[in-house]
Amino acid sequence: MSEVARNNAKGPAAGSHEDIEDEAIPAMQHLLDNPFILLFLGVVVPTVLYVIWGVMEIVGIPIAK
Amino acid sequence: MALNRMFRACPMTGLKVHEPTEALIKANAVAAVVSLAVGGVLALLITLTRWPAVHLLPPDWFYLLLTAHGLNMLIYWIIFFEVAILYFGSSLLLGCRLATPRVAWFAFWLMVLGALMNNYAVFRGDSSVMFTSYVPMPAHPTFYLGLILFAVGALIACFVFFGTLVIAKEERTYNGSVPLVTFGALTAAIIAVFTIASGAIILIPTFMWSIGLVDSVDSLMYRTIYWAFGHSAQQINVSAHVAVWYTVAAIIFGAKPMSEKVSRMAFLLYILFITIASAHHLLTDPGLTSNWKILNTSYAIYLAVLASMVHGLTVPGAIEVAQRKKGYTRGLFEWLRKAPWGNPVFSGMFMSLVGFGFLGGISGVILGTEQLNIIMHNTIYVPGHFHATVVIGTTLAFMAITYFVLPAIFRREVSFTKMAQWQPYIFGIGMTMLALFMMGAGTLGVPRRHWDISFSGNPMGYEFPGAAYLMMGLASIGGVLAVVGGAMYVLIVVHSVFLGKRIETPGFERVRMREGYAPAMQPSGVALQAHGSAAHHAWAAPGTFTLAVVFLASFILYYFVNWKYLATVWPLK
Amino acid sequence: MSAIQPPEERVWWKEPIAPIEITWILIAFVWCLFMFIMMPYWHIFGKQNLANEAYRSTPELFTAKAQAMVDKYKVREETEQAIPVVRPPAGSDVYLVARLWQWWPLLELEEGQTYRLHLMSLDWLHGFSLQPENINIQVHPGYEHILQVQPNRAGTYSIICNEYCGINHHTMAAKLYVVKK
Ligand code: HEM
Ligand SMILES: [Cu+2]
Ligand SMILES: [Cu+2]
Numbered sequence: 001m002s003e004v005a006r007n008n009a010k011g012p013a014a015g016s017h018e019d020i021e022d023e024a025i026p027a028m029q030h031l032l033d034n035p036f037i038l039l040f041l042g043v044v045v046p047t048v049l050y051v052i053w054g055v056m057e058i059v060g061i062p063i064a065k
Numbered sequence: 066m067a068l069n070r071m072f073r074a075c076p077m078t079g080l081k082v083h084e085p086t087e088a089l090i091k092a093n094a095v096a097a098v099v100s101l102a103v104g105g106v107l108a109l110l111i112t113l114t115r116w117p118a119v120h121l122l123p124p125d126w127f128y129l130l131l132t133a134h135g136l137n138m139l140i141y142w143i144i145f146f147e148v149a150i151l152y153f154g155s156s157l158l159l160g161c162r163l164a165t166p167r168v169a170w171f172a173f174w175l176m177v178l179g180a181l182m183n184n185y186a187v188f189r190g191d192s193s194v195m196f197t198s199y200v201p202m203p204a205h206p207t208f209y210l211g212l213i214l215f216a217v218g219a220l221i222a223c224f225v226f227f228g229t230l231v232i233a234k235e236e237r238t239y240n241g242s243v244p245l246v247t248f249g250a251l252t253a254a255i256i257a258v259f260t261i262a263s264g265a266i267i268l269i270p271t272f273m274w275s276i277g278l279v280d281s282v283d284s285l286m287y288r289t290i291y292w293a294f295g296h297s298a299q300q301i302n303v304s305a306h307v308a309v310w311y312t313v314a315a316i317i318f319g320a321k322p323m324s325e326k327v328s329r330m331a332f333l334l335y336i337l338f339i340t341i342a343s344a345h346h347l348l349t350d351p352g353l354t355s356n357w358k359i360l361n362t363s364y365a366i367y368l369a370v371l372a373s374m375v376h377g378l379t380v381p382g383a384i385e386v387a388q389r390k391k392g393y394t395r396g397l398f399e400w401l402r403k404a405p406w407g408n409p410v411f412s413g414m415f416m417s418l419v420g421f422g423f424l425g426g427i428s429g430v431i432l433g434t435e436q437l438n439i440i441m442h443n444t445i446y447v448p449g450h451f452h453a454t455v456v457i458g459t460t461l462a463f464m465a466i467t468y469f470v471l472p473a474i475f476r477r478e479v480s481f482t483k484m485a486q487w488q489p490y491i492f493g494i495g496m497t498m499l500a501l502f503m504m505g506a507g508t509l510g511v512p513r514r515h516w517d518i519s520f521s522g523n524p525m526g527y528e529f530p531g532a533a534y535l536m537m538g539l540a541s542i543g544g545v546l547a548v549v550g551g552a553m554y555v556l557i558v559v560h561s562v563f564l565g566k567r568i569e570t571p572g573f574e575r576v577r578m579r580e581g582y583a584p585a586m587q588p589s590g591v592a593l594q595a596h597g598s599a600a601h602h603a604w605a606a607p608g609t610f611t612l613a614v615v616f617l618a619s620f621i622l623y624y625f626v627n628w629k630y631l632a633t634v635w636p637l638k
Numbered sequence: 639m640s641a642i643q644p645p646e647e648r649v650w651w652k653e654p655i656a657p658i659e660i661t662w663i664l665i666a667f668v669w670c671l672f673m674f675i676m677m678p679y680w681h682i683f684g685k686q687n688l689a690n691e692a693y694r695s696t697p698e699l700f701t702a703k704a705q706a707m708v709d710k711y712k713v714r715e716e717t718e719q720a721i722p723v724v725r726p727p728a729g730s731d732v733y734l735v736a737r738l739w740q741w742w743p744l745l746e747l748e749e750g751q752t753y754r755l756h757l758m759s760l761d762w763l764h765g766f767s768l769q770p771e772n773i774n775i776q777v778h779p780g781y782e783h784i785l786q787v788q789p790n791r792a793g794t795y796s797i798i799c800n801e802y803c804g805i806n807h808h809t810m811a812a813k814l815y816v817v818k819k
Contacts (some may be wrong), residue, residue, distance in 0.1 A: 016353045020605070024813055025648075025651070026649065026651040028651055029649065029650065029651035030327050030509070031441070033124050033242050035255075036232050038255055039227070039258060041336060041337060042255035042256060042258070042259060043258060043259045045338065045341070046259055046340040046341045046343075049341050049360065049361060049365070050293055051263065051266075051293055052204055053357055054290065054347075054353060054357055054361075055286065055290075055660065057352065057353050058285050058289060059351055061351075063354040063693060063695070064693035064695035064699060065693075066648045090812060118668055124805060124808065125805055128805065160645075174816075184644075192814070193805075199762075199801075201761070201762055201779060202762045202763070216675075220666040233803065240644055241647075242644055242650065243644075244641060244642050244643050244644050245642075246641050255690070283778055283780065284763055284780065284781075285778050285780075285781055288763075288776075288778075292750070305666060311641035312642055313643065315641040316640075316642065319640055320640060321640055322641050323656050323658075323659055324653055324654075324655050324656055324659060325645045325653065326650060326651055327655055327659050327663070328641075340807065349688060349775045349776045350759075350778065351692035351776075351781045351782070351783030352781055353690075354690045355677075355681060355687075355688075355690060359677045363674050366670055366671060366674045367670035367671075367673055370673075371663070371666050371667055371670050374662070375659070375662070375663060378658075378659065378662045381658075382659070386698060417670060428673075430673065434676070434677060435677045435680075435688075436677065436687055439686060439773055439774060439775070440772045440773065441772075441802055442769070442774040442775070442800075443765045443770075444763075444772070444800060447661040457807055509772070510769045510770060510772040512765070512798060512800035514800075514807040515800070515801065515807065516804040516807070517775075517801075517808040520798075520809070520811055523809055523811055524717050524810050525717070525796070525812050525813055526796070526798075527769045527770075527796030527798050527811060528713070529769075530755065530770075604657065605656055607658075609658075610658050613662055617665065617666070617669065620668070620669070624673070628676075628680075629687050631684075632684070632685070634771050634773055635768075635771055635773060635787055635788055635789055635790055636685040636686060636786075636788040636790065637685070637687060637785055637786065637787055637788075638688045638689050638785070
């Protein structure tokens with residue numbers, strides 16, 4: 001392990017961080033911290049706006065006389 | 066491990082490297098560079114064919130090699146490299162073991178198999194259908210099957226990435242939120258999932274059609290869903306190269322993002338809206354309404370363009386703040402003049418940023434404007450545009466980060482340092498010429514994917530103005546220069562990897578971790594402070610803001626020039 | 639912390655945003671909004687728009703319509719292949735067939751008149767590219783796409799194919815004549 005990593009491991013960090021852990025995390029930050037909600041949104045939005053809407057329009061094209 | 070010595074001046078981050086990850090990063094990067102080398106040879110041949118005065122290849126070979134160039138560059142080079150970035154952004158940056166390395170290897174070999182199979186189909190000669198493989202022009206079944214296998218492999222790699230995020234969180238290898246660069250990689254992975262799912266939806270039926278299990282595949286349906294795959298794939302690139310920009314700003318300058326919130330929100334806008342701009346490709350297609358076209362092509366009110374404009378400000382802005390902290394405070398631009406222009410990691414990244422913004426970004430928005438597309442669709446303006454995005458933007462960024470990866474991951478010194486200093490410039494300048502002159506020729510109507518714009522011997526042919534020929538020639542001169550730059554890159558990388566001097570760090574120890582037993586890292590509360598902490602005082606980055614205003618002014622100007630041009634063509638309704 | 643490390647603050651959402659960023663975001667957003675509005679604006683006030691008129695059709699049906707037009711309005715033939723040149727009346731429906739590797743028939747239109755141009759491919763994808771106007775439209779098999787065009791300058795134009803359509807893609811070209819009344 002390098003100097004840096006070792007320092008990190010031993011650092012006094014842990015304690016000082018626990019102290020502030022009671023401050024609530026804002027909803028938006030929660031959202032941005034959750035990869036799976038983001039994955040869900042990132043798939044659903046284009047699927048609805050682009051794919052489903054687009055396919056519906058194509059299916060709805062009238063037949064030429 | 067301690068990071069390579071190239072950047073010793075920069076406070077390093079104490080990355081903990083999981084060996085299987087490292088091996089996977091190497092394998093994917095090598096596959097990427099091999100694809101780039103193949104694609105580069107093909108680039109030379111096709112660019113010499115589109116040089117009117119040279120016109121090298123016969124038509125069948127031109128179309129065949131153009132198909133292979135598109136595939137090897139756009140898909141194999143880029144996506145292998147992106148998989149490496151995903152593993153870097155998750156396992157390495159989070160100091161976490163990679164989820165299921167075996168599965169990741171399986172994904173890798175599947176991708177290799179797919180790429181080989183698809184290339185086999187093309188070089189058989191009966192699948193010169195371009196990388197887009199629009200139905201109903203048929204290709205050999207192995208063409209589609211190869212693409213599908215590759216895509217499945219890439220999808221698995223994405224899930225290895227997600228799995229690693231989960232493990233890192235559970236094993237608390239980091240504290241709080243993931244690093245911004247990891248968030249950028251996450252954005253890329255999310256877009257990749259949508260991309261690959263769309264690819265599957267359309268390529269699987271097309272494969273079945275090619276072996277006779279399905280009667281036909283509708284061409285409009287194909288194009289619509291294909292581009293949810295083909296264009297979104299480019300948005301993976303954007304997210305990935307923006308993540309690379311932030312990485313470079315961090316490792317070269319120790320730059321701190323101006324604000325985590327703003328940069329992450331910009332990535333969120335990518336996640337939500339960037340993929341719908343796949344509609345760029347369908348603006349002159351029948352049957353889709355203008356409502357659908359406008360909402361989708363504009364990324365819903367250009368929110369993803371907004372996001373790119375934000376990254377385009379915050380990356381150089383963070384660099385400026387860090388540089389000013391170091392004392393480069395004179396005038397608006399001392400921070401930029403005194404930047405390490407001789408370091409290819411920086412020069413490549415900065416050209417990527419500027420080129421992507423000024424050339425690729427602006428031309429992309431214009432191409433993607435519903436009505437303006439009419440005067441550009443399928444002209445060589447389009448390849449001009451995307452060589453500015455995916456080559457100057459993505460490829461150059463990936464080349465730049467390679468000069469960091471070689472010492473950091475491969476643990477080899479970069480060979481031919483002098484050549485490495487020049488490489489980004491030669492490649493960047495050549496590509497800029499190629500892109501600009503292709504755009505110019507496209508404005509005069511020169512078609513893309515076209516073997517003979519002189520229509521020799523054809524009484525119905527069109528005579529393009531001399532300027533079009535001139536610009537095609539200049540584009541190809543730029544193309545040859547870019548191929549030289551690309552060859553330098555491949556040479557440097559291959560030589561460094563196999564023959565480069567090994568880097569032995571004093572006190573270096575391998576961090577051996579048996580799978581499942583990775584010791585959780587302590588939360589890294591007071592890890593090293595980066596340079597340039599708070600950027601919150603007013604106008605911390607005036608130089609960057611000035612550049613941004615210049616950018617916006619060029620954007621607006623060029624935007625209206627195009628409307629003006631459109632207004633002169635035949636009225637259409 | 640830099641971008642490759644976790645954010646320093648556990649709750650970074652509440653950090654203030656640098657003024658330079660907020661200013662730029664606002665300016666950029668206004669520009670984005672403007673560009674967005676420009677498209678509907680042009681639909682109302684601009685002259686170059688694509689209609690949403692399209693029909694699902696078959697090669698037989700479309701060829702029959704084109705043939706009927708040719709039979710009625712043919713004025714001459716050109717080249718050794720005797721490609722018909724058609725001069726349909728102003729305001730009428732005009733059919734242009736795209737097929738490997740030809741645009742058929744040749745059209746002769748009157749300057750300043752409006753026509754309903756029907757485009758369809760009989761086989762693979764093609765690209766209608768009118769030069770030197772530089773009007774480019776994707777042409778699909780199975781979909782009849784209708785555009786109202788108003789040629790506003792007399793002259794000889796070319797229609798080339800700018801969607802790759804196989805080995806002879808680069809030979810697919812035709813003329814379009816716009817004549818004074
Ligand atoms: C090394 C220098 C390169 C040169 C000189 C070059 C040149 C060209 C040329 C002349 C074309 C043909 C344009 C046409 O006729 O329509 C082309 C197409 C293309 N290039 Fe490159 N290119 C280079 C690198 C790259 C890279 C790095 C990428 C991707 C990352 C790339 C992606 C593509 C794609 C996707 C096409 C379109 C193929 C198609 O139309 O199907 N190129 N390139
Ligand atoms: Cu054609
Ligand atoms: Cu064609």
